[in-house]
Amino acid sequence: MRAIAVAVSIGLVSGCATTTTPLDPPRLVYDRTDCAAAPDLMNAVSLTPRSERAYFYVSRAVDHATPCWTPDTQAAPYIVFEIPAAFADKTLIVGGGMEPHRIFAARIMTLDAEGAPVREFAAEDFFFRQGLYSVQFRPREWERYILVTSDRDLVGQTYSSIHIGVNSGATYAAGTYVSYNIGIDESADRVFSHTGTVSVIVQDGQVD
Amino acid sequence: VFKKAGLVALAACVSACVSPYVATPYDREAHTVRSIVMIDDSAEDQGIAYEVASLGSNFGLIGVLADATVQDTRKRAVNEALDGVGFDAEALLERRLDSALEGEAYEVSVQSGFDRPKRDFLVSYPTADGNTDAYLDVVVVYGYLSAGMLQPFRPHVTARVRLVSAADPSVILMDNVVVYNGMASEPGYIVLTPNPDYAFKDRAALLAEPDRLAAGIEEALNDVADTIARLLQ
Numbered sequence: 001m002r003a004i005a006v007a008v009s010i011g012l013v014s015g016c017a018t019t020t021t022p023l024d025p026p027r028l029v030y031d032r033t034d035c036a037a038a039p040d041l042m043n044a045v046s047l048t049p050r051s052e053r054a055y056f057y058v059s060r061a062v063d064h065a066t067p068c069w070t071p072d073t074q075a076a077p078y079i080v081f082e083i084p085a086a087f088a089d090k091t092l093i094v095g096g097g098m099e100p101h102r103i104f105a106a107r108i109m110t111l112d113a114e115g116a117p118v119r120e121f122a123a124e125d126f127f128f129r130q131g132l133y134s135v136q137f138r139p140r141e142w143e144r145y146i147l148v149t150s151d152r153d154l155v156g157q158t159y160s161s162i163h164i165g166v167n168s169g170a171t172y173a174a175g176t177y178v179s180y181n182i183g184i185d186e187s188a189d190r191v192f193s194h195t196g197t198v199s200v201i202v203q204d205g206q207v208d
Numbered sequence: 209v210f211k212k213a214g215l216v217a218l219a220a221c222v223s224a225c226v227s228p229y230v231a232t233p234y235d236r237e238a239h240t241v242r243s244i245v246m247i248d249d250s251a252e253d254q255g256i257a258y259e260v261a262s263l264g265s266n267f268g269l270i271g272v273l274a275d276a277t278v279q280d281t282r283k284r285a286v287n288e289a290l291d292g293v294g295f296d297a298e299a300l301l302e303r304r305l306d307s308a309l310e311g312e313a314y315e316v317s318v319q320s321g322f323d324r325p326k327r328d329f330l331v332s333y334p335t336a337d338g339n340t341d342a343y344l345d346v347v348v349v350y351g352y353l354s355a356g357m358l359q360p361f362r363p364h365v366t367a368r369v370r371l372v373s374a375a376d377p378s379v380i381l382m383d384n385v386v387v388y389n390g391m392a393s394e395p396g397y398i399v400l401t402p403n404p405d406y407a408f409k410d411r412a413a414l415l416a417e418p419d420r421l422a423a424g425i426e427e428a429l430n431d432v433a434d435t436i437a438r439l440l441q
Contacts, residue, residue, distance in 0.1 A: 054227065055228060055395065091230050091231065091233065091396075093396065124438055124441055125441075127398040127399075127435070128398070128399045128400075128401075129397060129399060130393045130394065130395050130397060130399065132395075136231060136396065137235075138235065160401070161401035162362070162389070162401050162402050164260075164353070164359070164362070165355060165391055166260055166261045166355060166391070180266050181260075181265065181266060181356065182261055182357075183259070183260055183354065183355030183356020183357060183358075184355055184356075184359070185354075185355045185359040185362075201395050203230045203395070205230050
């Protein structure tokens with residue numbers, strides 16, 4: 001029991017000591033006035049890995065310097081991703097990353113080769129998948145790009161969640177190493193934001 | 209104990225060796241499913257009541273032995289409490305799936321007579337009768353889960369769900385995993401956060417209010433069923 005108490009104590013101390021990076025707050029107002037009318041496809045982020053792999057992760061930060069467009073009367077930041085040419089066996093997960101205090105309020109649509117919208121995902125299509133507020137889909141033949149921008153209607157809403165897990169560690173006690181597992185049960189409130197992180201996971205069903 | 213250790217080693221090997229999970233999203237434009245038959249025996253008769261990083265599991269072989277007894281005793285007591293209030297996870301799940309899918313304009317029926325000794329998807333599906341577009345195959349684990357010592361028990365459901373073509377069951381139209389208050393997750397898994405109202409601090413609290421105990425799992429099953437219906441919108 002004493003060893004566990006020590007372990008718990010060590011776990012708590014190390015947990016506190018490692019929190020040194022300032023946490024980015026959610027950005028609820030986006031007021032840039034120098035935005036383009038349409039997204040620039042020339043700088044699309046490639047989703048094609050150098051070699052075939054089962055999972056290919058691509059992640060980009062969205063901040064105040066990220067390119068922006070004006071889809072209606074109000075501006076929003078955006079990132080364009082280029083769908084792999086060999087898309088037939090690919091399943092994509094695209095979404096906003098869950099950070100300690102914020103989630104990028106992703107609005108996601110696909111575009112054809114000329115940049116015309118093909119489909120836009122509705123709120124009902126979004127789910128939380130391992131740290132991503134995301135949609136999952138298989139690209140269609142005429143889809144070439146994925147446009148991820150911020151959803152003004154979603155910004156400011158709060159997502160409250162509970163996360164459970166196990167922290168493992170070891171400590172030196174009474175002349176021997178003692179390994180331990182401690183259950184964690186954490187609640188968090190995160191606010192949807194104009195800024196944050198956008199991630200794409202390209203899953204290739206043909207690679208082990 | 210050795211059997212348990214062997215299973216753990218096997219699970220570690222399997223998880224290290226198998227291909228990563230890739231879900232199959234349902235494409236409404238590509239498929240025209242309207243009539244769905246749900247395959248029954250979706251849930252085990254007994255729910256889980258498991259504490260993951262328990263005190264005993266941190267104390268070597270003797271601790272693991274003692275822990276297994278504690279876990280089994282708790283599970284038995286929780287299931288007796290659920291039986292006492294007439295809780296039936298499978299009936300609740302099927303009823304909610306039926307109403308949620310009908311809300312999406314599907315015609316739904318349940319086909320019984322199946323048994324899943326390995327708690328897995330069916331190996332072979334019924335011969336198509338011409339009126340069924342697809343079979344909905346759902347395998348569910350439910351109950352209560354605590355992350356570990358001094359952490360609350362919360363409702364838990366893991367549902368593996370698959371929609372296969374009735375004309376050719378080798379064609380998978382949708383495949384997903386929905387986890388309510390889960391611990392293990394892969395990138396394709398859909399994660400649902402638990403309702404904080406259903407948190408029980410220990411075994412005594414779990415057993416003190418059987419109706420509330422059952423209501424927590426029922427809400428989790430409903431949430432999962434509604435999610436499955438959304439995946440087929």
